[in-house]
Amino acid sequence: MKSPIQLLAASAVLALACVAPSQTPSQPPSPQTLNGSVSDYGTTFIFSPPPICSKCVETELGFESIDTSSQYLPAVISVAPFKSNTDFSVLVNMLDSESAGSNRTTQFGNRFDFVLRQQVLQKGGFLLTLAPRGAVFTRGSGGGRVGATAAPQYSKGKNLIAANITWTGAFGASTANPKSDYQGFADYFRTLDEKGTTLFLGFAHELTAGQQTAGIEEGLVIPFRNGQVELETAQLDLNTKPEWQFQARLIVNWGKILSRK
Numbered sequence: 692m693k694s695p696i697q698l699l700a701a702s703a704v705l706a707l708a709c710v711a712p713s714q715t716p717s718q719p720p721s722p723q724t725l726n727g728s729v730s731d732y733g734t735t736f737i738f739s740p741p742p743i744c745s746k747c748v749e750t751e752l753g754f755e756s757i758d759t760s761s762q763y764l765p766a767v768i769s770v771a772p773f774k775s776n777t778d779f780s781v782l783v784n785m786l787d788s789e790s791a792g793s794n795r796t797t798q799f800g801n802r803f804d805f806v807l808r809q810q811v812l813q814k815g816g817f818l819l820t821l822a823p824r825g826a827v828f829t830r831g832s833g834g835g836r837v838g839a840t841a842a843p844q845y846s847k848g849k850n851l852i853a854a855n856i857t858w859t860g861a862f863g864a865s866t867a868n869p870k871s872d873y874q875g876f877a878d879y880f881r882t883l884d885e886k887g888t889t890l891f892l893g894f895a896h897e898l899t900a901g902q903q904t905a906g907i908e909e910g911l912v913i914p915f916r917n918g919q920v921e922l923e924t925a926q927l928d929l930n931t932k933p934e935w936q937f938q939a940r941l942i943v944n945w946g947k948i949l950s951r952k
Contacts, residue, residue: 738806738840738855740808740818740819740820740842740843740853741808741844742769742771742776742808742809742810743769743771744771744944745771745774745776745947746771746772746774746947746948746950747771747945747946747947747948747949748768748769748770748771748944748946748949749767749769749770749942749943750766750769750942750945751765751767751769751942751943752764752765752785753765753766753939753940753941754938754939755936755937755938756937756938757927757934757935757936758934758935761788762786763784763786763787763788763800764784764785764786765782765783765784765785765940766782766783766784766785767780767782768780768781771949772949775809776809776810777807777808777809778808779806779807780804780805780806781803782803782804782806783800783802783803783804784802785799785800786798786799786800787799787800787801801828801829801830802829803827803829804824804825805825805826805827806822806823806824807822807823807824808820808822808842809821809822816845816846816847817843817845818843818844818845818846819841819843820841820842820843820844821839821840821842822839822840822841822842823838823839824837824839824840824857824859825837825859826859828868834863834864834865834868835861835863835868836859836860836862836868836872837859837860838857838858838859838872839857839858840855840856840857841856841857842855842856849881849882849883850879850882851879851880851881851882852877852878852880853878853880854875854876854877855874855875855876856874857872857873857874857875858871858872858873859871859872869899871899871900872897872898872899872900873897873898873899874895874897874898875895875896875897876894876895876896877893877894878891878892878893878894878908879891879892880912886914887912887919888912889911889912890910890911890912891908891909891910891911891912892907892908892909893907893908893909893910893925894908895907895908895927902931904927904929904930904931905928905929906925906927906928906929907925907926907929908923908924908925908926909925910924910938911923917944917945917946918941918942918943918944919942920939920940920941921938921939921940921942922938922939923936923937923938923939924937925938
């Protein structure tokens with residue numbers, strides 16, 4: 692199993708966190724950005740560059756609230772079936788509750804994200820992961836997205852810096868599924884004790900449909916045997932319509948359950 696700072700790495704991806712598009716109460720809610728609502732992919736702004744341990748399975752379940760008007764229960768399952776440093780993740784909101792004016796709509800999320808993480812380089816404290824990724828919308832806008840993330844990180848002692856540079860394009864483009872989306876995220880992590888308790892700070896920048904947004908975040912990682920709890924607050928869309936976000940997640944690594952006995 693990865694150490695807590697590797698599990699969290701850095702900062703998924705899309706993933707949940709990310710800068711969300713601004714919305715007015717009269718508008719229908721738009722699907723979240725690719726990295727939204729997924730831990731290793733979004734409890735912090737960036738996803739965890741290192742794949743999980745070979746032959747392992749990892750699950751995540753969380754709660755996310757944006758200005759109390761938007762609430763989500765993100766869930767992720769990651770599997771690493773090979774001996775190489777590669778894993779596959781499926782991400783979805785088990786519950787998506789949006790408030791538009793005096794009306795609130797609660798339903799199963801309309802988006803499935805798929806991510807393949809491949810560690811391509813490790814030298815000293817530097818590690819580089821590449822991650823092709825895609826998303827499929829199951830209702831509403833239809834269509835989906837395809838793209839990739841480059842995720843470098845550097846660690847030294849109790850300090851770790853990581854970044855995600857992500858680009859995705861739409862098939863079946865619409866108002867809620869913009870043709871092109873660029874996201875740049877960077878996080879700094881500081882381990883506080885031998886158990887792996889960690890503080891992190893982050894910055895996010897997104898350019899989608901011609902609009903730029905920026906955000907900052909701060910959070911805490913509390914490890915336990917075979918997993919960790921992650922808590923995060925973020926200030927999103929600071930240059931347009933500021934929003935406040937809170938996230939809490941439970942991550943459990945179930946070990947090498949794919950190994951032959």
